[in-house]
Amino acid sequence: MKVGFAVAAVSILAAFTNTATADDQVARGAYLASIMDCGGCHNTGAFTPKPNVETPLAGSDIGFEVPGLGVFYPANLTPDKKTGLGAWSDAEIIAAFTTGLRPDGRQLAPAMPWMSYGHITKEDAASLVAYLRSLKPVEHQVPGPFGAQEKATAPYMTVKMP
Template identity: 55%
Template sequence: MYRLAFAAAIALASLSATGHADTKRGEYLVTIMDCGGCHTPGQMLGKPDHSRFVAGGDVGFQIPNVGIFYPPNLTPDPETGLGKWSKADIIKAVTKGERPDGRVLAPVMPWHSYGRLNPQDADSLASYLKSLKPVSNKVPAIAAPHDKPASPYLTVIIP
């Protein structure tokens, strides 16, 4: 009985350490992939709001004849962020460019490059995003090509 309890304690300690290590790896990946560069309010205006890290960008990207897209909230807020997304949903979006509703992500999201993440790193990235404090921050809606945008945007010109 004692051996079984000891083995269970070791297994739980190992699991906790792995989870922490995965989250730390995810934080590292979010940093080097510069998710905050687009998804943090104020970042693209030179005044990042670090209290709302990856809670959604306030500067969009205009793709001619397609529309203006604003970087979404990546925190686990259930109403304005990824709170209703599973880790598998996040991994699919980051690596395959597809949202749970089937919509393809805007072409400015570099999911083609992120699609090269190995499965462990993709899982760590999703684990980290799910571990963040939820931040309620509704980003501006996608604007169709002839709609008036709600916030500033950059224009992507395709040669």
């Protein structure tokens, strides 16, 4: 009787720990996006008293100026095919936040902390992508980027080096 109970208990425990559903993966990705503070920059209205939480991660209209490099605006991370990540493969999205390189070979904005995210596990990277893919696609083209000699067309903050 004790052996039968132990086998049943182990089987139930294994069922709970070994079955990850798509919902679990999206929930894990949402958690990761939260602790990675993706919305701290990539939300419309980020850097204002009223960030837009209705369209999370749809990009920001307020950028960062890095002297000598230009002005950069946090991108639209929703699965919109025209203005977001909808045309990017999962591998391209993961490469962007782990290596700092876009599919076209350009470097992401210097403010993007990809070096901090470069050690994410494969499972967590896949969960983050699953979450981004689960978002409502929002057509929102962010400004720029603008080179050091170009005039930015939208508000930005300046990073001033000492």
